[in-house]
Amino acid sequence: MSHDLDELKRELLNEIAKSGTLEELEAVRVRALGRKGLISERLKGLGRLAADQRREAGAALNRLKQEVADAIAGRRAELERAELARRLESERLDVTLPARPVPRGRIHPISQVLDELVEIFADLGFSVAEGPHIEDDFHNFTALNIPEHHPARQMHDTFYLEPDPETGERRLLRTHTSPVQIRTMMAQKPPIRIIAPGRTFRSDSDATHTPMFHQVEGLVIDRDIHMGHLKGCLEAWLSAFFEVDALEMRFRPSYFPFTEPSAEVDIRCRREGGRLVIGEGDDWLEVLGSGMVHPKVLEHCGLDPAEWQGFAFGAGLDRLAMLKYGMTDLRPFFEADLAWLEHYGFDPLDVPTLAGGLGS
Numbered sequence: 001m002s003h004d005l006d007e008l009k010r011e012l013l014n015e016i017a018k019s020g021t022l023e024e025l026e027a028v029r030v031r032a033l034g035r036k037g038l039i040s041e042r043l044k045g046l047g048r049l050a051a052d053q054r055r056e057a058g059a060a061l062n063r064l065k066q067e068v069a070d071a072i073a074g075r076r077a078e079l080e081r082a083e084l085a086r087r088l089e090s091e092r093l094d095v096t097l098p099a100r101p102v103p104r105g106r107i108h109p110i111s112q113v114l115d116e117l118v119e120i121f122a123d124l125g126f127s128v129a130e131g132p133h134i135e136d137d138f139h140n141f142t143a144l145n146i147p148e149h150h151p152a153r154q155m156h157d158t159f160y161l162e163p164d165p166e167t168g169e170r171r172l173l174r175t176h177t178s179p180v181q182i183r184t185m186m187a188q189k190p191p192i193r194i195i196a197p198g199r200t201f202r203s204d205s206d207a208t209h210t211p212m213f214h215q216v217e218g219l220v221i222d223r224d225i226h227m228g229h230l231k232g233c234l235e236a237w238l239s240a241f242f243e244v245d246a247l248e249m250r251f252r253p254s255y256f257p258f259t260e261p262s263a264e265v266d267i268r269c270r271r272e273g274g275r276l277v278i279g280e281g282d283d284w285l286e287v288l289g290s291g292m293v294h295p296k297v298l299e300h301c302g303l304d305p306a307e308w309q310g311f312a313f314g315a316g317l318d319r320l321a322m323l324k325y326g327m328t329d330l331r332p333f334f335e336a337d338l339a340w341l342e343h344y345g346f347d348p349l350d351v352p353t354l355a356g357g358l359g360s
């Protein structure tokens with residue numbers, strides 16, 4: 001009997017130690033201590049023994065029962081600790097994560113600057129006009145007082161399309177946003193106040209030039225418009241855009257076939273260890289071309305220059321973005337590099353407003 005119990009004990013303790021899950025352990029418990037378990041059956045069999053044998057065998061069985069129960073409780077505690085550790089590892093919660101979902105995607109600096117410009121000019125009473133990227137000679141050149149064989153045509157490094165097989169006409173990718181001036185003046189009656197932002201194309205490529213780039217055009221047509229209006233408008237725009245009170249500007253006489261007089265506009269700046277500070281210092285930075293709309297341009301659009309005058313200006317949108325947000329290379333603007341966009345892009349929920357801050 002005692003030999004038999006030793007054998008049973010070894011077997012049961014071995015099974016308990018080997019059980020790898022709570023379910024396996026429970027199966028061992030049922031097999032040993034369940035109502036029909038190995039130990040329970042033996043306890044029931046005690047009644048068949050003589051009284052003196054019964055006491056001894058009963059004591060031995062109860063000791064075994066107790067040892068097995070203790071071993072099961074010990075193993076259960078071990079398995080539960082392991083299970084808890086596993087859950088803590090797999091169900092770990094990072095309490096430093098933001099409470100709301102992280103906004104995905106960034107606003108490209110060009111889109112951001114465009115939104116800023118639309119906001120500023122809307123406040124000044126301008127609306128947004130658009131024109132096609134594929135233009136004809138008339139809108140891109142002739143109507144802008146750049147006749148055929150005019151040297152300004154060579155200056156534009158134009159991309160031409162294949163000539164039309166029937167008419168021989170060669171359409172082109174617009175080299176500036178100025179054709180939108182023409183389209184607007186031909187389509188609507190003055191007074192006109194528009195900006196025309198958009199893509200432009202020239203066969204040119206280096207750190208600050210890409211074959212496709214962006215410009216923003218401005219056009220105002222009304223009665224008795226003069227250079228003072230142009231200056232006031234540019235001052236309001238550039239101060240708001242660069243977020244500098246009373247930004248100092250310099251008008252340099254220049255030449256554009258479609259404006260007379262023409263001026264290139266510089267703003268005061270300072271370079272400080274690779275950083276550009278706008279609005280103070282002894283340096284000047286060219287930001288745009290401008291002038292009074294040439295009478296011939298008004299005539300091409302069916303407007304009487306004796307009645308209507310106006311001013312126009314054109315600036316590089318990408319260049320404005322580079323100056324305001326401190327980028328030195330233009331090429332990554334068009335490389336769709338997500339790491340670059342993550343760094344230089346803007347929060348989609350942070351819409352620029354004059355009241356709330358344009359570029360914050």
Ligand code: PHE
Pocket residue numbers: 175176177178217256259289290291312313314315
């Ligand atoms: N279209 C000119 C350019 O691309 C800029 C400009 C626009 C100048 C309007 C004067 C008036 O360089």
